[in-house]
Amino acid sequence: MPYVDKEARVRLDGGAAPQNAGELNYVITRCVDEYLIQKGSLRYANINEVIGVLECAKLELYRRIAVPYEDGKKEASGDVYKVATEIE
Numbered sequence: 001m002p003y004v005d006k007e008a009r010v011r012l013d014g015g016a017a018p019q020n021a022g023e024l025n026y027v028i029t030r031c032v033d034e035y036l037i038q039k040g041s042l043r044y045a046n047i048n049e050v051i052g053v054l055e056c057a058k059l060e061l062y063r064r065i066a067v068p069y070e071d072g073k074k075e076a077s078g079d080v081y082k083v084a085t086e087i088e
Contacts (some may be wrong), residue, residue, distance in 0.1 A: 002025045050063075
């Protein structure tokens with residue numbers, strides 16, 4: 001959740017890098033909040049736009065970072081899925 005203590009908020013709002021998942025969530029939430037404020041009105045289209053951007057960012061992180069990482073672990077440790085080699 002983005003609810004970090006006041007000291008962390010001051011540090012993060014000043015540009016410090018997040019140190020944990022909660023702080024990262026806070027930074028992203030603040031960025032989204034500011035974007036929605038600058039849009040001038042709270043409308044479904046604006047909310048939907050932000051959700052789409054977050055989803056695309058998530059998918060790109062998965063594609064570029066998580067998949068190669070997991071593929072390397074699979075090579076190092078062996079595949080878990082038997083179905084991947086048995087059904088073709």
